[in-house]
Each structure stands twice: as C-alpha cells, then as structure tokens.
Amino acid sequence: MSDTCTPIYGLPYPIGTSRPCEVGATSCAFAEAVDTVLDSIDAVVARTATTVAMAKVAATIPVVFDSVANFSIPATFDTVLVDTDAMFSADVDASLITVNTAGLYLILCSALCDTTGVSGNQLGIAPGAFINPSAFSWLSSTVVNQNVQATAGLDIYATAMGVFPLAAGTTIGLRVNPYCTGSDLVTVFYSELAAIWLGDL
C-alpha cells in the first residue's frame, strides 16, 4: 500500500495504487491525525475562549508601619477573588502568585493606606509587583505622597500595571513600600495583586 499525506497537518490519504483490502491502515492513520489536529485546536480554545489563566488576590488585614522610611514589605494575601489556573496557594506561599501557563501577562496591583501626621511630613506608599523574589521588576516607580493636613491623615491610593513575558513557574509578588517620618504611622489597610494571561509567548 502506498499512501501520502497533506503538507500542513500530515493527514494521510490513499492513492490510486492503494489496495482496498488494506483500507484500515490509512483509515486509522487519518482518524488519528485528524484527532491530533482537533486536540491542538481544542487546546487553543481551552486557554482563550473557555477561560484564560488569571488570578486576583488581596491582603485585607491592615498592617501598621511606624517611623520607618523607605523599606519594602511583601504583602501577605488572605483573600482569593479569582484563580482560574491554580496560581495561588496560601499553604505554599501566601505572598506569591505562580504562573502555570506560560505567556504574556498583564500584572496589576494597587494599595490603599491610611496615615497620621502633620504638615510637611512625608507619608507614602509604593506598590510594585516583582517577578521572582530575587529579581525585582517593578511596575511603578516609587510613589511617595506628601501629607500636608494639619491635624489628620489622608488616605493614599496607588495603582500600577505592566505586561511581562513569563515562563511557567515564575512567581509574582507585591511589595508595599510605606514611607513615614518621625512618630507618624502608615497603615496599609488593603492591597491587591492580579495576573492575567494575554497571549502565548
């Protein structure tokens, strides 16, 4: 029996000298090849139209920082808002999202903090997602806001986002960077981190 196949997907088909009694070999090879092609299409549908890999986690327990300037603290997440790809496990590490599906990712983070202080004091926050704990890749430059209220603190808010190519296994975290002076306090009362798959690498 002498068969050939299509140039793109390699779908086999019989030619004129093929013997009818040997139809089984070509038939099975054809069905298997078609099944493989359909599997590959299904895989694209599964990671796009069916759902995309995404996770959004939040730290909702307020953390108070006292009279310390320019330091960086990893946020510890206690709330999972969405996780379609088993990207977050508080049991493994509550400060990290792990990429399981390689691709281009939109990384989004935000934080809200409360402050005390008086005119002229600097009270700020700088959320920035990082790629792997040992290799920082900040989404935002330092956001240091000044509080000029005479008697009461003001809330400070910050959001940042960026797009990164990430391999499977890459971890993403959020560093909160409170900045205060004197006896002032910064209370980070909410922060969140999200990673959304945008496309293949």
Added chain:
Amino acid sequence: MNPIGTHGLVCLGDEEYAAIALAERHNAAVVDSTVQADLAALAKYNARPYVRATLNANASGIAQSLSDWIPGNNLPGQNLFNGAFSISRIATAGISFSGANTVFSLWRQGWWMVGGYATYQCTGAVTNLSRRTLGIQWYHTVNGVTLYEANLNTSYESNTGTDAMTVQGMFYADGVHSYGADLVFAHRNSGSTMQVNSNARLWMFYLGSGVTI
C-alpha cells in the same frame, strides 16, 4: 469500525472497505461539528467587548472634597461623566450607556479591566501640596442596596496646579445584575475649584469569564 481519539472519530479495520462511505460520513460530521464549535468559541473570544467614553467638554467648578473614601461606599468627588461624552465601542452587545450617573452598565458575566485617565487644573489659587484623587467606581444594586468597589490613584500637587493621572482596576460582573462604572475626580485644593479637562477617558475591556481551567 474502531473508535479513535477523544472526538468520536472512527477508523476501519482491514477488509472493512465496504464501510468506507459510512465511516467517512461519520468522521466528516464529527469534524464539521467540532471545528464549527471551536471556531464559534474563538470568534467570540476574539471579539471581546471594549468600550471607551471620552469627555466632550471641560468639567469645571469642582469643589474640594473633604472626606476620604470609605470602602464599600460611594466615592466622594465628582463623577466626570455626568455631562456629554462620546463613545467608542467594539462588540458591546449587552452594554448600555447613560449620561446621568453611570457611563456603562452591563450584564455579561466575567472579569473586566477598567481604566481611567484625566488631566486637571486649578481654576484659581493653588493650595500647595494638596491632594488629587482619580478613582474608578464599580457598583451594582442588590435588593435595593448599592454595593461599591473602587480602585483609586493619588497625587499631590506641588505648585503649578496642573497635572494628569491614570487609574486601573479589575472588577467582576456576576451576569445577573447590572453593573455600572464611573470615573470620579476629587481634590483638596482649598484655594479654588478645579477643572477636569475635556478628553478625560474611561475604558473597559472584557478579560474573561473567570471559569477555572
């Protein structure tokens, strides 16, 4: 005939050539329905909704707002899209627009990326180091109670009175209730009112259903 793979395809054994027509018809039908379903799903994914509202005229006379946002409540400040605005849209079936207090309202279940942008300036005296806040407000009403979420950004004016800011957030719609999105500006410039310039923008893009893989 023998089943092959995971899509319901079949193949013939040797000496089963009498069933060629039957097997080919069966496989053709399987391929037809599978490819059609996949293409429909991909076409829907490819045409995810996007919408953008652009402020047509300056929003002027915005007085300072003294209160901070209390999570879960309405954002203090001025909703920028309570005046005239223009809309750019792609595949926005299920999204409606209102100039009253809501720019967008939608019903499609899933996660949405929402962003805003504005430039602004003081209309008179500049209060040094006073705060500006640009926020996205995302809300829906359940049993007569309106629930608010928000993402905000903050900057502090140094001395010129003119600046710009962006803000982004990722929000969820349950597919049952109507959700609204606003862009809200607030400031503490006590020396004068402020103006948000025309072309401030609020945009929204559908990310996906959030169904677990």
